[in-house]
Amino acid sequence: MSLGAEQLERLAALARLRIDPGEAPALGDSLDRILAMVEELAAVDTTGVEPLANPLDAVQPLRADVVTEENRREAFQAIAPAVEDGLYLVPRVVE
Amino acid sequence: MASDTPVTAVALLEALERGRCSAEELTRDCLDRIAARDGDLNSFITVDAEGALAAARAADDARAGGRAGPLAGLPIAHKDIFCTDGLRTSCASRMLDNFVPPYSATAVERLGTAGAVTVGKTNMDEFAMGSSNETSYYGPCRNPWDRERVPGGSSGGSAAAVAAGLVPAATGTDTGGSIRQPAALCGITGIKPTYGRVSRLGMIAFASSLDQGGIMARSAEDCALLLGAMAGHDPRDSTSAREPVPDYRAALAMNLDGLRIGLPRGWFDSTLAGAIGDRLRAALGELEARGARLVDVDLPNNHLSIPAYYIIAPAEASTNLARYDGVRYGHRCGQPADLEDLYTRSREEGFGAEVQRRILVGTYALSAGYYDAYYKKAQQTRRLIRQDYLDALASVDLIAGPTAPGTAFRLGEKVDDPVTMYQEDSYTLGVNLAGLPALSLPVEPLAGLPVGLQLIGRHFDEGRLLAVAHRLQQVTDWHLREAPAPEGVA
Numbered sequence: 001m002s003l004g005a006e007q008l009e010r011l012a013a014l015a016r017l018r019i020d021p022g023e024a025p026a027l028g029d030s031l032d033r034i035l036a037m038v039e040e041l042a043a044v045d046t047t048g049v050e051p052l053a054n055p056l057d058a059v060q061p062l063r064a065d066v067v068t069e070e071n072r073r074e075a076f077q078a079i080a081p082a083v084e085d086g087l088y089l090v091p092r093v094v095e
Numbered sequence: 096m097a098s099d100t101p102v103t104a105v106a107l108l109e110a111l112e113r114g115r116c117s118a119e120e121l122t123r124d125c126l127d128r129i130a131a132r133d134g135d136l137n138s139f140i141t142v143d144a145e146g147a148l149a150a151a152r153a154a155d156d157a158r159a160g161g162r163a164g165p166l167a168g169l170p171i172a173h174k175d176i177f178c179t180d181g182l183r184t185s186c187a188s189r190m191l192d193n194f195v196p197p198y199s200a201t202a203v204e205r206l207g208t209a210g211a212v213t214v215g216k217t218n219m220d221e222f223a224m225g226s227s228n229e230t231s232y233y234g235p236c237r238n239p240w241d242r243e244r245v246p247g248g249s250s251g252g253s254a255a256a257v258a259a260g261l262v263p264a265a266t267g268t269d270t271g272g273s274i275r276q277p278a279a280l281c282g283i284t285g286i287k288p289t290y291g292r293v294s295r296l297g298m299i300a301f302a303s304s305l306d307q308g309g310i311m312a313r314s315a316e317d318c319a320l321l322l323g324a325m326a327g328h329d330p331r332d333s334t335s336a337r338e339p340v341p342d343y344r345a346a347l348a349m350n351l352d353g354l355r356i357g358l359p360r361g362w363f364d365s366t367l368a369g370a371i372g373d374r375l376r377a378a379l380g381e382l383e384a385r386g387a388r389l390v391d392v393d394l395p396n397n398h399l400s401i402p403a404y405y406i407i408a409p410a411e412a413s414t415n416l417a418r419y420d421g422v423r424y425g426h427r428c429g430q431p432a433d434l435e436d437l438y439t440r441s442r443e444e445g446f447g448a449e450v451q452r453r454i455l456v457g458t459y460a461l462s463a464g465y466y467d468a469y470y471k472k473a474q475q476t477r478r479l480i481r482q483d484y485l486d487a488l489a490s491v492d493l494i495a496g497p498t499a500p501g502t503a504f505r506l507g508e509k510v511d512d513p514v515t516m517y518q519e520d521s522y523t524l525g526v527n528l529a530g531l532p533a534l535s536l537p538v539e540p541l542a543g544l545p546v547g548l549q550l551i552g553r554h555f556d557e558g559r560l561l562a563v564a565h566r567l568q569q570v571t572d573w574h575l576r577e578a579p580a581p582e583g584v585a
Contacts, residue, residue, distance in 0.1 A: 003459075015413060015458040016420075016438045017451055027452065033514045034456055038402040041472050044479070051474030052481060054304055055290045055530025056554065060333055075197040081427035088422050091433050 002032050104169055104263040104317040111158065111168045118158070118168025118212060122151035125170040125214050128261050132581065137236045138246075138255040140175045141183050142215035150212040157210065166324055167210030172265040174253050175216035176223055177203050177308070178297035182213075186299045187231040188221045190419050190426045190445030200297025201329045202266060202308050209324035217265055218252030221447045222416065223273055223301045225249050226519040229510045230449045237506070238281060239578035240544055244503040247277030247519075253311045254281035258545075258578050264312035264321050268298060270305045271404055272498075272523025275535035278311055279498035279547020282537040284564065284574055285311040286318045289555050290530035291336035293322075294329035302411035303334070305404075305527045314574050315536060315564035319343035322557065338555050346558030347565045354563065356382065357392035357491035362522065371497055374546045378538040379495055381570055382563065392487040392494060396479045400524035401517055403480065406460050406473035407528070412450075413457030419445060452513065481529040488531075488553045493560060497522050498535040498547035522549060532557045536564045537573045545576075 003011070008028050012019045019027060073086060082089035110116050126144050133139050147170065154168035178184050178196035185191045199207070207213065218236040220228055228236040228251025236251045238244040239259040246255040250267030254277035257265055267274040269287035278285030286309045293308040300306060310321040323343045329335040356379065363372035383389055421427035421441025428444055431437035446454070460469035487494060500521055509516045526533045531554060535547040552560045568574050 008455075011455050011458050011462070014462060015454050016417075016435075016442050017446070017454065018439050018443045027448075027455075030452060030513055031455060031459075033512075034405060034452075034517075035459075037514050037517070038406050038469070038473075040402045041399065041406070041476055042468070044396075044399060044472070044476055046472060046475035046479070049475040049478050051471050052478035053474060054334065055477075055481060055528065056336065058291065058334060058336075063330075072197060076423070079193075079195055079197065079424045081421060081424075090422055091431050091437055093434050 003028055003035070102263060103313045104320060105314070107263055108166065108169055118151040118154040119148060121168060122147050122170050122212050122214065125262055129215070132259060133261060135237065135242060135581070136239060136255055136259055137234055138218055138252040138259065138261065139172070139215045140185055140187065140218050140233050140252070143182055143213065146182065147212050147214040154210050154212060164208060164210035166206065166321070169211050169264070170214045170262055171206065171211045171321070172215050172217045172253060172256050172262045173203055173213055174219055174250050174265065174267050176219060176268055176299045177266060178299070179203055179213065179216065182216065184216065184299070185232070186222050187219045187233060188445065188447065188450070189232045192232065192426065194425055196297070198297060201294035201331065202298065202325050205325050205327070206266070206321065211324070214262060217250070217256055220249035220251070220449070222299070222412070222450050223249040223268055223270055224412070224449050224453055226272065226276055226516055227504070227510065228252065229506065230447055232447060235506055238503045240282065241503065242581065244505055244544070245280070247280035247499070247503065249273040250311060251277045254278055254283055254285070257281070257283045257311055257313065260577070264310060264317055266308060266325070267311045268306060268308050269527065270301050270408060271527050272520045274309045274311060275498045275523050275533060275547065275549060276519060278535040279537070280503040280545060282540065282545030282576060282578065283311055283313060284315055284318055284534065284536045285309065286322060286534040286557065286561070287526070287532065288322065288326060288557050289336065289532045291334050292326050292532070292555070292557070294332045294335050296329055296332045300415040302408040303415060304411060305408060307527070314568055315534070315561045316344070316347060318534065319347055319561045319565070336555070341558050343558055343561055347562050349559060349562040351562060351566060352386055354382070354387040355491040356387050356389050357487050357494040358389055359394045359397065359487070359494060359496055360391055362496040370541055371501070371546055374539045374541055375495070375497060375548050378548050378567060378571070381567055385566065390491055392491060394483040394487060394525065396476070396483050397525045399476050400480055400528055401521060403473040403476040403528060404520070404524040405456070405517060406469050407477065409453040409457035410460045410470050411457070413454045413461065416450070416454055449513070477528045480525050484525060484529040484531060484551070493563065494551040496549050496551070498549040502541055502544035502546060526551055530554065532560060534560050534564055536567065537576065539573060540576065
């Protein structure tokens with residue numbers, strides 16, 4: 001299994017990363033080697049085996065539907081890169 | 096406290112208790128050692144002298160007022176993955192170089208409530224992704240036993256700081272071996288508890304179904320003391336375990352008569368041409384001489400841990416790290432052209448190469464058309480691996496083996512080849528996939544470098560692991576061996 005340049009670019013777009021064209025061949029090569037390593041799984045017989053998501057088979061606990069969090073907007077926005085009037089600023093998306 | 100003899104947390108607390116020193120003196124001593132010795136070691140990313148001294152004075156006051164917690168005045172360090180209210184928490188990434196959390200991790204809160212004094216935040220692989228501490232944005236941490244070698248990772252800074260005597264204990268996290276492997280490579284004791292034993296709230300997420308916090312210290316007794324303060328149910332972490340926390344220090348005196356130790360077939364022969372296996376067998380012989388029985392066990396699917404882990408962990412990481420978008424906190428690129436550019440360039444600039452590589456692998460494994468072949472297949476294999484461990488642990492009390500396939504390797508030796516680096520975790524990954532507790536403790540060094548023995552237990556059986564390690568540490572002195580003092584330091 002080998003990732004072509006096009007697929008690498010598609011993955012980067014999905015992950016919101018940009019790959020430096022100069023580094024793409026080396027990165028592609030290392031990803032290919034990782035994928036070759038995990039290819040071993042394809043030969044494992046997992047017929048009828050349930051996927052294991054939590055090692056203790058725990059399920060999500062439920063709690064009463066009441067507000068327990070306090071409002072800490074100022075503390076959280078104090079560490080944001082750009083805020084104004086209590087809102088997070090991003091480049092204009094609607095003209 | 097001026098000598099270089101390693102001092103355990105238990106001994107320091109006894110000195111505090113008896114009034115032979117104050118918490119403030121102890122903390123100043125730690126800060127002085129860090130200032131004198133950490134320059135080339137680079138085990139700390141941030142030192143908080145002011146906060147530490149204030150906490151130490153508060154501990155002294157509490158002790159004077161008869162309100163001292165079990166760890167009152169004990170200086171410790173936190174891996175820089177644990178959020179500390181008001182103190183920069185970088186996860187060794189440029190992405191969080193400017194991140195000052197508005198709250199503390201539950202583990203940090205609990206250790207603080209018990210009286211521990213936080214002196215600083217330790218170096219690590221970026222977002223805990225690595226086995227050598229070389230992926231840190233702040234430069235590699237070095238191994239106190241040989242500065243040309245790595246301390247292991249990802250909790251390399253915590254391991255090096257304890258091994259160099261800068262602090263008696265430190266926190267770490269272990270997603271695939273990140274407490275145990277650096278503990279082994281630096282000659283200290285480190286415990287990764289059962290999944291869910293220590294709260295993950297405020298522990299920056301890497302792979303949520305595998306991540307677990309723990310303790311790195313000189314001795315099993317110190318680990319027992321600190322783990323007891325750190326562990327316990329946290330309603331704010333939905334995967335936190337509800338089992339009550341036993342008294343781990345009391346458990347050290349557990350009756351170990353008739354103890355059965357399982358040795359996985361093949362684990363003792365394949366490591367470093369058997370030399371590490373010999374060291375491990377000698378240590379196990381000490382237990383055998385005291386009544387333990389050594390029994391062969393099989394873990395037929397364990398060799399699949401590496402491929403299963405390197406699907407599951409990157410998949411979960413790619414999801415967890417999607418939160419870093421340059422909007423709410425962390426790195427934001429300059430002059431974004433549009434929203435897409437803001438996301439993409441902030442992430443490209445903020446994440447290092449290994450983190451980006453794992454995000455891409457995880458994105459691939461979760462992408463349409465590949466999910467069943469990779470992520471689901473890895474989760475099915477995970478169940479087979481867990482079953483192997485549960486079957487083995489039904490016939491023995493614990494499993495023993497190497498922690499790492501070799502001793503500390505040279506800086507730069509494996510950094511260019513991720514697949515070679517990933518082999519470093521061969522003996523540790525299965526434990527995370529199965530959610531089991533495990534610890535690493537030092538045995539007889541090999542060619543001047545530490546060797547770690549790994550003990551793996553049943554779910555929530557940390558007490559027995561600590562008791563067995565403690566028994567060994569009572570009849571041997573490997574855990575008290577010191578890293579050689581660097582040249583030019585008295």
